[in-house]
Amino acid sequence: xxxxxxxxxxxxxxxxxxxxxxxxxxxxxxxxxxxxxxxxxxxxxxxxxxxxxxxxxxxxxxxxxxxxxxxxxxxxx
Numbered sequence: 001x002x003x004x005x006x007x008x009x010x011x012x013x014x015x016x017x018x019x020x021x022x023x024x025x026x027x028x029x030x031x032x033x034x035x036x037x038x039x040x041x042x043x044x045x046x047x048x049x050x051x052x053x054x055x056x057x058x059x060x061x062x063x064x065x066x067x068x069x070x071x072x073x074x075x076x077x
Contacts, residue, residue: 046075 034041050057050071057063063070 050075 028043031043032040033043033046054065057074058065061074063074065071
């Protein structure tokens with residue numbers, strides 16, 4: 001009987017932990033931020049393209065790279 005209670009408690013704990021991991025918000029690099037013609041665009045792609053073209057964007061668009069709101073606006077566009 002005691003063994004049964006331990007097995008049930010362990011299964012419940014595993015189920016609880018699995019549900020926590022399944023419900024975590026996707027804000028990391030694998031988050032899909034847009035879909036273009038059915039192809040997902042991931043956050044890591046947007047960040048990579050921004051960092052690759054950072055200086056060119058600053059010189060052509062005149063944004064302040066230290067201003068987080070302007071940087072976020074460029075990434076969203």
